[in-house]
Amino acid sequence: MTARLSNLSPTRIEKLETFLIERWCLLRIHCEDGTVGTGEAGVHGWPRPTAAMIDEMTSYLVGRDPSTIEHHAQALQRHSHFMGALVGGAISAIDIALWDIKAKRYGVPIYELMGGRTRDRVRCYMHAKGDTLDELVADAVAKKRQGFTAIRFSPFAPDYHLRKSFEEWVSEAERRVGAVHEALQGDADICIELHRQMNPAESIALAQRLRKFHPYFYEDPMLPDSPAMMGDVQARSGLPVATGERFSSIFEFQELLANNGCAYVRPDVCLCMGLTGSKKVAAMAEAHHVKVIPHNPLSPISTAACVQLDACIPNFALQEYTGESDPPKRDMVVQPLVLKDGYLEVPDAPGLGIELNDTALARLRLREVVTEPPIGRDGSVQDW
Numbered sequence: 001m002t003a004r005l006s007n008l009s010p011t012r013i014e015k016l017e018t019f020l021i022e023r024w025c026l027l028r029i030h031c032e033d034g035t036v037g038t039g040e041a042g043v044h045g046w047p048r049p050t051a052a053m054i055d056e057m058t059s060y061l062v063g064r065d066p067s068t069i070e071h072h073a074q075a076l077q078r079h080s081h082f083m084g085a086l087v088g089g090a091i092s093a094i095d096i097a098l099w100d101i102k103a104k105r106y107g108v109p110i111y112e113l114m115g116g117r118t119r120d121r122v123r124c125y126m127h128a129k130g131d132t133l134d135e136l137v138a139d140a141v142a143k144k145r146q147g148f149t150a151i152r153f154s155p156f157a158p159d160y161h162l163r164k165s166f167e168e169w170v171s172e173a174e175r176r177v178g179a180v181h182e183a184l185q186g187d188a189d190i191c192i193e194l195h196r197q198m199n200p201a202e203s204i205a206l207a208q209r210l211r212k213f214h215p216y217f218y219e220d221p222m223l224p225d226s227p228a229m230m231g232d233v234q235a236r237s238g239l240p241v242a243t244g245e246r247f248s249s250i251f252e253f254q255e256l257l258a259n260n261g262c263a264y265v266r267p268d269v270c271l272c273m274g275l276t277g278s279k280k281v282a283a284m285a286e287a288h289h290v291k292v293i294p295h296n297p298l299s300p301i302s303t304a305a306c307v308q309l310d311a312c313i314p315n316f317a318l319q320e321y322t323g324e325s326d327p328p329k330r331d332m333v334v335q336p337l338v339l340k341d342g343y344l345e346v347p348d349a350p351g352l353g354i355e356l357n358d359t360a361l362a363r364l365r366l367r368e369v370v371t372e373p374p375i376g377r378d379g380s381v382q383d384w
């Protein structure tokens, strides 16, 4: 497959390089003409197998035209019937890097090739955390003072799974949400993240006690495996559900939207077939009057890719942002994105708009994490 790019000389993919940093799997694709594209895979639970999956796809990509992005995604996805997060994450990293290459070769930001700007800046929500209620409130107020107009937090204390009764659990959650709501004084929206730690009956019951605080969204009120049940939770909770961060295909989002499962879709551009797949998800959501809140717990490459998507879709709502002013994120990129008053500026630079710092890449390492889920009072594994 050869693209017809009248004003560009042809080039070929020369090599792929993966980098494992913290819990992130980053990718660089080098072309014969010297153009380099950067991407990231969003399977942060399994970074080494994700890098191995990209390595498996290298033999297909080397020597091919980097500009036929959709064609390559189709070839990598459909040559085998096996799908899932590792495949979706690897294809996403490749997709983002190929978009970076294509846009750099044209000398424009990626969003210019995806419909052009729909906005000049991107409203972000920031995480607040705290083991105790006082720590949570203090962190939420600190994030508001940094300029953020939307704050996301868990209503549950880290040791929630040790509460002796459901009543104790939801009463504590109600106190935590109420305290943050009061402290923010209406200056910032509250965004509630349940992290799949309740079943449908439990999250519907909790929602009835949280509605009075008018949360902007109610995220992952159950495990995301049943679109029909998620639709039931949204209808009966009376709160706007946000979900989709674990989906690695557009087909899962289609089922979710067909079941009225959410008010906000949460595609991860590093997991759901890259910018190409996430733009398709945004279009499906638009047709359902659903807005987009891209998932972004990863590196500055993920953030930059999200901003390119946010900049060109009409139904963008909020961007997840976890702060990039401290190491190692601060050191990873040359010329970071500009954050001002809780908004990220849409960059004018070609491609993704940021570049990895080679010095930092050589120094940073994978952070080893021992998987230890929370264990309940009865000794059983709990969700997180």
Ligand SMILES: [Mg+2]
Binding pocket: 193, 195, 219, 220, 245
């Ligand atoms: Mg989440």
